[in-house]
Amino acid sequence: MAESEYVLEAEGLTKQFRGFYAVNGVNLKVRRGSIHALIGPNGAGKTTVFNLLTKFLEPTSGRILYKGEDITGTGSAAVARKGMVRSFQISAVFPRLTALENVRIALQRPTGLTYQFWKAEEVLDSLNDRALELLAAVALDDAAHTPAGELPYGRKRSLEIATTLALEPEFLLLDEPTAGMAHEDVSRVSALIRQVSKDRTVLLVEHNLGVVADLSDTITVLQRGEVLVEGDYQTLANDPAVREAYMGTGHA
Incomplete structure (x- = not known):
């Protein structure tokens, strides 16, 4: 077809x-x-x-x-x-987690690690390289370890787009x-x-x-x-x- x-x-x-x-x-x-x-x-x-x-x-x-x-x-x-994935008019990120952690959580779904917060840190660390790539793509690589709630509004929206892209x-x-x-x-x-x-x-x-x-x-x-x-x-x-x-x- x-x-x-x-x-x-x-x-x-x-x-x-x-x-x-x-x-x-x-x-x-x-x-x-x-x-x-x-x-x-x-x-x-x-x-x-x-x-x-x-x-x-x-x-x-x-x-x-x-x-x-x-x-x-x-x-x-x-x-x-x-x-088919959407973003919302109001920014939807976890404010107390870092930018890197926000993207890493989003990355868990395509990799089959979804919601497995109890996994050993080294297992979740395997997602760091891809998370950093996505942060770099939205010009947030300098804010990887900054809590999302501390980011200016525009950069918070950029982080939301990065988490959306993580869902492929x-x-x-x-x-x-x-x-x-x-x-x-x-x-x-x-x-x-x-x-x-x-x-x-x-x-x-x-x-x-x-x-x-x-x-x-x-x-x-x-x-x-x-x-x-x-x-x-x-x-x-x-x-x-x-x-x-x-x-x-x-x-x-």
């Missing part, structure tokens, strides 16, 4: 909460090896779509295909094991990766996303239009839970409906 051009496909994706349609008939195709951005005004349904795709919510109707397989009824943990995702979903960051941190994380996208597919929800314009191959604009338009940044920037619904508001 030939490999599909699209890693992820959503068909008629709908989520209803007590009569309110948070997402209504969304069709989405994420091309293999691309960076695809999901944007729209506040309340457009971006996070709900993300939660549906990663199975943190069950759709009211519609279906989701991952690498050609219907995963609509599959749980979030099983989806993650298939190589084929398809990486990033929820607001630059939210709340200073300009220099935004630049650093944007460069990191471009770097890690070289051998995987990325879908991101992002407010920062500069980041979207710089990184994205394809952009889907949501409005009131529905797809308004899709295309590259230049096409969307010149679309009157997008400018009215999104760019003119100053919000994503």
Whole structure:
């Protein structure tokens, strides 16, 4: 069977909460090896779509295909094991553990050592080289022995991306990766996303239009839970409906 051009496909994706349609008939195709951005005004349904795709919510109707397989009824943990891994808008690291220890814990799952905290220290030390490689990839090699809680916000988000990469995702979903960051941190994380996208597919929800314009191959604009338009940044920037619904508001 030939490999599909699209890693992820959503068909008629709908989520209803007590009569309110948070997402209504969304069709989405994420091309293999691309960076695809999901944007729209506040309340457009971006996070709900993300939660549906990663199975943190069950759709009211519609279906989701991952690498050609219907995963609509599959749980979030099983989806993650298939190589579809997400980060969250709020940084999710262990603040009292060092950066190295955070990455090392994430590395335990692919190696079969998952949650074996009672293992002898030398066994877990076997993961150090790979953990240090991942920290270097996100420019945190100088902070390997720093407690995660002491890292500045931007570097904490970089650590989260390192722990996500430790899970060896084929398809990486990033929820607001630059939210709340200073300009220099935004630049650093944007460069990191471009770097890690070289051998995987990325879908991101992002407010920062500069980041979207710089990184994205394809952009889907949501409005009131529905797809308004899709295309590259230049096409969307010149679309009157997008400018009215999104760019003119100053919000994503």
